[in-house]
Amino acid sequence: MKIPRNDTTVEVRNLKMYFPITRGLLQRKVGDVKAVDDISFEIENHETLGLVGESGCGKTTTGRCILRLYRPTSGHIVFEGKDISSMPERKLKPLRSSMGAIFQDPYSSLNPRQTAGSLVGDPLKVHHLASGNELNERVEVLFRLVGLDPGMMDRVPHEFSGGQRQRIGLARALACRPSLVICDEPISALDVSIQAQIINLLEELQEKVGLTYLFIAHDLAVVQHISNRIAVMYLGRIVEITGSDELYENPLHPYTRALLSAVPIPDPHTEKDRMRIVLKGEVPSPVNPPPGCHFHPRCQLAMADCSVERPPLRDVGGEHLVACFRV
Amino acid sequence: MPLTRSSEVHSNEKVVNHMAVLLDVQDLKTYFNTDYGLVKAVDGVSYHIDDGEIVGLVGESGCGKSVSILSVMQLIQIPPGEIVNGKVIFDGQDILQYDAKGAEMRAIRGGKIAMIFQEPMTSLNPVLTICRQMTETLELHLEMDRQSARERAIELLKMVGVPDAASRVDDYPHQFSGGMRQRVMIAMALSCNPMIIIADEPTTAVDVTTQAQLLELMSDLVTRLNTSLVVVTHNLGVIARYAQRIYVMYAGRIVESGLSEEIFDKPRHPYTIGLLNSVPRLGEKHGTRKLVPIYGMPPDLIDMPPTCAFLPRCTCKIEKCHKEPWPALRPVGDRHYVSCYVDMQEKQ
Numbered sequence: 001m002k003i004p005r006n007d008t009t010v011e012v013r014n015l016k017m018y019f020p021i022t023r024g025l026l027q028r029k030v031g032d033v034k035a036v037d038d039i040s041f042e043i044e045n046h047e048t049l050g051l052v053g054e055s056g057c058g059k060t061t062t063g064r065c066i067l068r069l070y071r072p073t074s075g076h077i078v079f080e081g082k083d084i085s086s087m088p089e090r091k092l093k094p095l096r097s098s099m100g101a102i103f104q105d106p107y108s109s110l111n112p113r114q115t116a117g118s119l120v121g122d123p124l125k126v127h128h129l130a131s132g133n134e135l136n137e138r139v140e141v142l143f144r145l146v147g148l149d150p151g152m153m154d155r156v157p158h159e160f161s162g163g164q165r166q167r168i169g170l171a172r173a174l175a176c177r178p179s180l181v182i183c184d185e186p187i188s189a190l191d192v193s194i195q196a197q198i199i200n201l202l203e204e205l206q207e208k209v210g211l212t213y214l215f216i217a218h219d220l221a222v223v224q225h226i227s228n229r230i231a232v233m234y235l236g237r238i239v240e241i242t243g244s245d246e247l248y249e250n251p252l253h254p255y256t257r258a259l260l261s262a263v264p265i266p267d268p269h270t271e272k273d274r275m276r277i278v279l280k281g282e283v284p285s286p287v288n289p290p291p292g293c294h295f296h297p298r299c300q301l302a303m304a305d306c307s308v309e310r311p312p313l314r315d316v317g318g319e320h321l322v323a324c325f326r327v
Numbered sequence: 328m329p330l331t332r333s334s335e336v337h338s339n340e341k342v343v344n345h346m347a348v349l350l351d352v353q354d355l356k357t358y359f360n361t362d363y364g365l366v367k368a369v370d371g372v373s374y375h376i377d378d379g380e381i382v383g384l385v386g387e388s389g390c391g392k393s394v395s396i397l398s399v400m401q402l403i404q405i406p407p408g409e410i411v412n413g414k415v416i417f418d419g420q421d422i423l424q425y426d427a428k429g430a431e432m433r434a435i436r437g438g439k440i441a442m443i444f445q446e447p448m449t450s451l452n453p454v455l456t457i458c459r460q461m462t463e464t465l466e467l468h469l470e471m472d473r474q475s476a477r478e479r480a481i482e483l484l485k486m487v488g489v490p491d492a493a494s495r496v497d498d499y500p501h502q503f504s505g506g507m508r509q510r511v512m513i514a515m516a517l518s519c520n521p522m523i524i525i526a527d528e529p530t531t532a533v534d535v536t537t538q539a540q541l542l543e544l545m546s547d548l549v550t551r552l553n554t555s556l557v558v559v560t561h562n563l564g565v566i567a568r569y570a571q572r573i574y575v576m577y578a579g580r581i582v583e584s585g586l587s588e589e590i591f592d593k594p595r596h597p598y599t600i601g602l603l604n605s606v607p608r609l610g611e612k613h614g615t616r617k618l619v620p621i622y623g624m625p626p627d628l629i630d631m632p633p634t635c636a637f638l639p640r641c642t643c644k645i646e647k648c649h650k651e652p653w654p655a656l657r658p659v660g661d662r663h664y665v666s667c668y669v670d671m672q673e674k675q
Contacts, residue, residue: 054534161624191387192561196605196620203617218535221564225607225618244613262539263609264564268587271568278543279536282504 007045008078009180009212010066015039015075015085017061021287034286035061037236038075040313043180048206048213050227050244052220052259054283058236059216063182066214067099068092080179097127100173104185106165110157116143116168117153123175142171145208147201163194170201174209184216199226220263224248232256235294236286238313242320252322254299293324301326349555350376350399350440350523355413357391357398360406364629368394370579371412373656376523376555381546383566383587384559385602386576387625392559395576396525400436401427438468441516445528447508451500457484458496461515468519483514487544506537513545517552524549525557530565542569563602567591572662575599578626578636581656585663595665595672597643635667643669 018032036058043049051059065072068084077085079099084092103109110119121139124130130138140150146167157165166186173181183202187195203226205211217223223230224244231241232253240253251257258277265271279298284290290297296306305325313323357369369391376382386392397403399415401423414421417435425432436442444450452460461483462476471479477496484492487510500508509529516524526545530538546569549556558566566573566587573590575583575598583596594600601621623640626632635653638644647668656664659672 054536163624191625192563192602193387193605193621194624196607196618197622199607199618200620220535221607221609224609224613225611228613248610258536260609262536264538264542264562264568265609266563266567266591266603266606267608268567268591271564274568276539276543278540282506282537283534 008042009045009080010043010214011076011078012042012062012066013040013076013078015062015065015077016073017058017065017070018073031287034236034289036065036072037286037289039233039236039238041231041238041241043212043214045179046206046210046212047228048215048226050223050230051214051216051233052218052223052230053233054218054259056235056283056286057233058286059233060184062233063101063184063214063216066180067101067182068096094127097123097129097176098178098180100176100178100181102166102169102173102181102183102186105189106162106169107157107189109169110165112157115154115156116148116160119157119168120153120171120175123172127176129176138175139171142175145174145205146171161194162190163197166190166198167201170198170205174205174211177209178211180212180214182214182216185218186215187222188217188219195222202226220259221265232259235283235289237294237310237323238321239295239324240320240322241313242318242322246318246320250320252316252320252327253295253324254301254326255295347378348375349378349417351414351416352395352399353414353416355395355398355415356411357394357403357408358411359408361629366628367579367631368408368628369398370631372576372579372581374574374581374584376557378522379549379553379555380572381549381556381558381570383570383573384557384576385561385563385566385573387561389625389628390576391579391628392576393527396442396527396557396559398423400440400442400525401425401432402436434468437464437521438519439521440523440525441519441521443509443512443516443524443526443529445531447505447512447532448500450512451508453500456497456499457503457511461496461511461518464515464518479518480514483518484511486517486548487511487514488540489514505533506540509533509537509541510544513541513548517548517554520552521554523555523557525559527559528561529558531560531562538565545569563591563606575602578631579628580636580653580666581664582637582667583663583665584656585660589660589663593660593663593672595659595663596637596667597641597669597671598637600671601640601642643671645669 015036016038017036018034020029021031021033023030053059064070066077072085076083117139120142121135124135124138143150148167187198215223215226227244230244230247231238234255240256251260258279261277281298292307292309293311296302311323311325313321315321352374355369355372359366359368372395384392398410415423422435458477458480461480465471465476465479481492481496484496489495489507489510530541560566570587573587574581577598583599594603604619605621607618621640626636633652635648638648654666654668656666659665
């Protein structure tokens with residue numbers, strides 16, 4: 001599992017993404033939604049980094065910043081050695097072919113009026129990578145790669161089931177042979193019996209093509225299954241990063257512990273003996289987050305200093321990083 | 328459920344410590360007439376709910392789990408829907424005989440049997456205050472006056488853990504978060520001291536820590552108030568902790584039912600086994616187990632084969648499966664029933 005340090009696909013340093021809130025006729029700025037608030041991490045070559053957290057914690061925004069669908073407020077994103085955080089669109093385009101993305105909802109992320117074949121072939125045309133017969137051949141190869149029948153190339157999305165649509169989305173993401181694929185909740189909209197098909201496909205493709213994944217999801221069991229390392233986010237900040245087995249066996253941040261204990265396990269015996277940490281209250285608004293550690297109002301271990309200063313993300317040994325004063 | 332009855336009579340012990348059956352659904356069939364053909368959403372489903380029991384109804388989307396409970400409440404739109412067969416015995420009466428809009432059915436709906444729906448934002452009226460929506464039920468079913476209904480509403484909100492209930496009762500649904508709205512739904516369901524609460528995917532729209540809060544709250548309340556609870560869900564994990572008995576549905580029928588431990592420890596239907604093998608479990612070492620998906624897709628309910636509907640996806644099929652009709656539920660253990668020709672225990 002240990003991968004040499006120098007092979008980093010993505011390095012994120014002090015990334016901040018604030019969305020302004022404007023009011024009135026003159027669109028006066030009255031505040032910021034601090035969707036991502038100063039986070040740093042890296043994704044090694046050929047690894048899967050899981051990004052978990054509850055809705056609104058900034059995990060999707062992080063993914064979109066790495067894809068440079070957003071221009072970050074501040075901070076650096078280094079992709080394959082190049083700082084892309086403020087790169088102009090013109091220079092960015094050639095790099096885009098090295099990044100792929102799969103989205104949550106296979107019903108709304110595919111154009112309903114395009115055929116499956118043209119959906120998959122479009123990225124190749126945009127990047128002038130193939131045309132004519134070669135284009136057709138490459139689309140066929142891609143269809144086979146994700147387990148679809150190339151005979152279905154002329155069908156439109158509504159003729160496919162949810163699982164098949166997600167396969168089209170995956171083929172499209174892989175069309176330009178990217179090195180990095182951002183998977184944003186790729187299985188949450190699918191039926192339980194179909195989810196495993198897509199998870200297995202993602203794993204097989206990683207082995208076959210040597211992909212690097214950023215796997216964004218709220219389902220910890222799925223994330224733990226697929227990821228080498230996991231980063232846990234809470235209200236725009238990363239609170240803990242470590243190997244996925246270590247995270248389960250030795251969770252250090254109080255939020256991670258609560259999150260792990262809240263995940264239901266399909267086994268009544270384990271469930272009955274499990275201690276469940278039920279968090280009080282709700283996630284505060286990212287417009288006006290609490291001072292100091294964002295988690296302190298709901299934390300059982302919180303002391304005076306927690307509400308004053310932000311705890312830095314520090315290594316407690318064995319590449320286990322945690323942002324908490326109490327551990 | 329005739330099968331259950333006979334087995335309960337046979338084993339005397341069970342009859343003694345067995346609780347009274349509250350709701351008994353027998354051979355329910357609900358079909359929908361669509362432009363594409365007749366959709367047999369629920370096709371011969373029988374289940375029962377005992378006094379004070381927590382029952383889980385599990386299945387994937389489109390398997391008919393929601394329709395089967397909406398039929399019980401007579402909330403199916405007719406047409407296109409039609410309840411073509413079945414009995415729903417509640418309190419000694421077949422409530423399917425009641426007029427869907429009549430006074431008897433209205434007294435049951437929300438009064439004796441309450442429901443909690445999946446999406447709290449769409450099931451609460453956005454233009455009425457929480458107070459108005461809660462007191463309406465109380466005034467109708469319990470004939471309370473405005474003032475005492477309001478006090479009861481505040482009391483109920485406190486019970487489900489809405490902070491500052493006395494002032495929040497005058498807020499509108501949009502001023503509440505998703506988890507809080509679902510708490511309001513729970514409070515509304517509890518308001519008339521129902522005998523049964525049916526929760527249709529109660530935690531699907533909320534986050535995992537909120538889900539934990541809501542599930543603990545619901546199981547705590549129903550145990551305290553001795554109410555029966557039916558949880559309809561697609562998530563096996565959600566019911567593993569709480570349900571005493573589980574029904575597994577596939578393509579409009581129940582394929583397996585039994586006590587929670589039995590279903591999880593000794594699943595006997597290939598579909599149940601498939602479902603359990605296809606979900607990742609928290610705490611398994613990374614890379615130790617490859618998930619075993621169920622291949623293929625759920626069947627089209629319009630064009631159903633006369634044979635077992637799981638046959639095209641089944642990995643354990645035998646010749647008999649191709650020739651015989653869909654197998655009936657047969658007993659395989661203590662209150663454990665399975666609809667399959669193959670003896671999976673022998674196979675394993």
